[in-house]
Amino acid sequence: MTNILTLPSACDFHIHLRQDDMMKMIVPRILEGGVSLCYVMPNLKPPITKTDQALAYKAQLEQLAPNVTFLMTLYLTPELTPEEIRKAKAHGIVGVKSYPRGVTTNSDSGIESYNTYYDVFKAMEEEGLVLNLHGEVPSDADNDVCVLNAEEKFLVHLKQLHHDFPRLKIVLEHATTKAAVDMASDTIGCTITVHHLQLTVDDWAGKPHNFCKPVAKFPHDRQALRDVILEGHPRFFLGTDSAPHPDNLKECAQGAAGVFTSPLTMSYLATILESFGSLDKLHGFACVYGKRFYGVSEKQGSGREMRLLKESLTVPKNYEYGKDGDAQKGRVVPFLAGQVLNWKVVCE
Amino acid sequence: MTNILTLPSACDFHIHLRQDDMMKMIVPRILEGGVSLCYVMPNLKPPITKTDQALAYKAQLEQLAPNVTFLMTLYLTPELTPEEIRKAKAHGIVGVKSYPRGVTTNSDSGIESYNTYYDVFKAMEEEGLVLNLHGEVPSDADNDVCVLNAEEKFLVHLKQLHHDFPRLKIVLEHATTKAAVDMASDTIGCTITVHHLQLTVDDWAGKPHNFCKPVAKFPHDRQALRDVILEGHPRFFLGTDSAPHPDNLKECAQGAAGVFTSPLTMSYLATILESFGSLDKLHGFACVYGKRFYGVSEKQGSGREMRLLKESLTVPKNYEYGKDGDAQKGRVVPFLAGQVLNWKVVCE
Helix, strand or coil, rough: CCCCCEEEEEEEEEECCCCCCHHHCCCCCCHHHCCCEEEEEECCCCCCCHHHHHHHHHHHHHHHHCCCEEEEECCCCCCCCCCHHHHHCCCCCCCEEECECCCCCCCCCCCCCCCHHHHHHHHHHHHHEEEEECCCCCCCCHHCCCCHHHHHHHHHHHHHHHHCCCCCCECCCCEEEEEEECCCCCEEEEEEHHHHCCCCCCHHCCCCCCCCCCCCHHHHHHHHHHHHHHCCCCCCECCCCEECHHHHCCCCCCCCECCCCCHHHHHHHHHHHHHHHCHHHHHHHCCCCCCCHHHHCCCCCCCCCCEEEEEECCCCCCCEECCCCCCCEEECCCCCCEEEEEEEEEEC | CCEEEEEEEEEEEECCCCCCCHHHHHCCCCHHHHEEEEECCCCCCCCCCHCCCHHHHHHHHHCCCCCCEEEEECCCCCCCHHHHHHHHHHCCCCCEECCCCCCCCCCCCCCCHHHHHHHHHHHHHCCCCCEEEECCCCCEHHHHHHCCCCCHHHHHHHHHHHHHCCCCCCCEECCCHHHHHHHCCCEEEEEEEHHCCCCCHHHCCCCHCCCCCCCCCHHHHHHHHHHHHHHHHHCCCCCCEEECHHHHCCCCCCCCCCCCCCCHHHHHHHHHHHHCCCCCCHHHHHHHHHHHHCCCCCCCCCCEEEEECCCCCCCCCCCCEEECCCCCCCCCCCCCCCEEEEEEEEEC
């Protein structure tokens, strides 16, 4: 029996780090979770649409976690130009994130049709920037579109984009369905979250801390995600979509979408992968395949080694942020709060 | 344009009236909602498994609402005998409710296999008692069973029961899927709730007050329910499954399943039926078909007339129960709280 795993520290290719006090609570915990390189989502208030904003945000993050490498993205909006793409590339920005309008947290600035962005995509393809897709179409009851098939119904757009920009690297973020998994190709990768490897629709029915977008779906969909991990498929890699919200905005009449996993990323992941017999795939999934797809050198962001010890660990009931007496003070309930995980992270 | 509808007061063939202070709040409101006959669910703590318990509960309800007719059921458990069925019949009890174990509120005492109940079903068929089925199998990820297909996967059991007891009247309660709707026959009817005519899966994603079991499903499933209403199909009738829970047990980490509609039953229903062009079907669906299926005389429980006026009505944010200073004091948030309905009930 394996009781110690030694790995390079991991990469999280989809993370929400927020702003202000919540950011200050989360960012120092990234490394505690065993992650030393992360790809930072741009859906702030206001969204990060310009290189300069992204660099300023990156500087804030680096100050909070000097030993973590932050790869930055821009939020796709009609203001984004091919010139801005070239500027972004010159300043080390790695990709552009597209949100369908209104589908998830802070996505009001999101896209409606991809055709208007073809000049931008062309520039991205030329410059080697990655396109990150929140792959859901908005719900539309008249056409039988709802949160359960919003991802599958999106795939026609992914196909079209891939056809029109075959060399553009595209990541279908937080894949949740068999249909999505089947889309992977040379230039199409998928991130998979920790929580979608664990949850099905039953787990978010009435349980707001497991509710996220895209929603967890049928058991056979979860199995499809597990199967590509078991296979060691190089186009599927870790992107947690860790997305904290204050507990009072989750446990309420209309709860926010998002699951918070950052402080314990690798403890969750090792426990869950072990549960379906794929602990030997942890290294490739969490440390190798993402970097390769993005063309990030193996060295970048992995100066350190991580040890995972097989020891019980109870997930905290919540994480506090803000200061006593501060109106911004609050709590975030993490994924599987109060439950026991089987692996502990030791970052050296 | 119709601005006044005059109908006999309505029948709700599936209602949860609870106990103690909550019961005292709900029961007087049944008539306010335009309902004067209701079929009362037996999932109390402890469940109503005997005729004597049912009659005692009925007496409590009648005291709180002397002008409402309460039809009573027993909770199917292994202790139920053919003798008890005959006794129940002799005392005016109308049916027996079966809950698959662990599927919904207070269903721990529910059934696991129907074969052990065949003597009871035979007696029910002979005596003319109705079998009420909560038609869901328990979730089982290994076999791809989850809350989304739990009803459809149940239908094989319904088919078998109908085959073995062709003259036994069976109600598949709170039908939510196209597959369930297709099961109706001479001796199989379905109740349809108010909320399942309005909601899809999107509406309970992160929204605990719309979360119930069975869960609302795809838009095409909702359309199948609407279609049988539009058709005026006599095997589909109102059963609200109104199921109040205190707001603090809904807005929390693990919310209870149930939607509360009783105080405004006919206001909701008229508004929703009108929204999909079937206001002319309100009478049959809410006042006629259920009684016919159950063999309840037209006169029973409808000594009064109800008028529905086309006037705006804002749904209260909550209904309080219990007394100030009482530990039992609480609030229930009704369906569509704070939203505007288009029809008001006037019971004469």
